[in-house]
Amino acid sequence: MSGRCCGKYSTVSKIFELLKANKLAPLKSLSQNFLIDNNILDKIISSADISKSDLVIEIGPGLGALTERLAAKAGKVVAIEIDNKLAALLSAQYPDPGKVEILHADVLKTDFEKIIRSNAKKSVTKIKIAANLPYSLTTPILVKILALRGSLDSAVIMVQREFAKRMTAAPGSRDCSSLSVLVQFSAKAEITAVVSENSFYPKPNVKSALVRLAMLTTPPVNVFDENLFFAVVRAAFNQRRKMVKNTLVHGLEMEKTAVDSALLKAGVSGTRRGETLSMPEFALLSNAFFNVREVEKITQK
């Protein structure tokens, strides 16, 4: 792979050259839709605001279009690629693992905290993630990213546009879901670009968006038990058109009296619909559940 990267034509032609020269075809099974649009690649770099004191973890580097730009800006890049051939190509291009380290691995089985620990040194001040994600794995990868709240500065990820809308949806809005609450509990999320299918080869059959997650050092609300909080949120959104008192009885498999008591304690009317609750109301509600007798039953689920 050469270091050239100027103009849309060169990225497209480079991707085609690399595929042809290495007798590769994009694999649908690995969600391989390579970025061919320099403007979008540059947008990822500017959204991630990368400097020489950053350790950047890239998920799914593919043919390396983003890796090349990250390497030019970051102190170090660790890129995790599952595809044997692509990982081998990249390892050959980047022989110095002190600068760009290619991990031939499944991101879902990768211990991110271990990567962070093994790269801990004075010169590294921030840990960032940048990725054009394999869309089939967006949810489990996002869950892994959010779990890094304490260690990670930020993440800039390409996802399906509908997914991006749900990640960034305001409470009570049409797109708000349990995912919105889950994301916004750990990060400030914003869409930094909407991306056409023409920016990829091959073209995906969905529209895309770039989302920046600025990780929060402390959650926006105080909850006694995060697992219980998320269980309450998921249960409340489970049956969108039903009253929250019924969705909670059903979703948490709790007695009606216990649900009524928690709702009363939290000051939330049971006749409201789950998706109208704000993050502070979810926190009050889950803390109220924490204090009722059935809490043991919920947390053991």
Ligand code: SAM
């Ligand atoms: N970053 C490249 C780009 O923007 O052109 C490629 C992005 S492509 C959408 C997703 C990449 O993730 C592919 O290279 C694919 O092989 C890789 N991938 C898919 N599943 C993976 C997994 N479980 N672990 C690591 N990489 C994976």
